[in-house]
Amino acid sequence: MTPDELLTKKDLERFKTELFELLKPMVEGGRLVQQKWLRSKDVRDMLGVSHGTLMNFRISGALKFKKVGGIFFYAADDIQKMLSNPEKKSPNRKG
Structure with a gap:
């Protein structure tokens, strides 16, 4: 050496x-600056939901998204709102 x-x-x-x-x-x-956009897998992990449930959130309009090519992106702020308000996590829930 x-x-x-x-x-x-x-x-x-x-x-x-x-x-x-x-x-x-x-x-x-x-705190580290949070990512502005998240992919589907990250959102599913954060919300603890399946692929189908996330798809239902998109279809029902409960969760806004952007599609670039074949990839769905979700605003991190929208996910934070959904996490802080658990009643809205399942938009089809009755009562």
């Missing part, structure tokens, strides 16, 4: 500082 291949504690501390500086713009108010 040559001396320029050795890592010192100081090198690692400098790397950590540089990494935090790069990540700082991605952090907002102490």
Whole structure:
């Protein structure tokens, strides 16, 4: 090994500082910035619903979406609203 291949504690501390500086713009108010758009699998996992239920949400208009090619995208804000209001999670539920 040559001396320029050795890592010192100081090198690692400098790397950590540089990494935090790069990540700082991605952090907002102490939380990582949330993705604006989510794919179907992510939404199904978050809501704990099946593929068919998610499709019913789209068809009934309970959940807005955008389709790009063959991929459905959902606004993260809409999913958050649905999670914070569980009564609306199942739009066909009676009573």
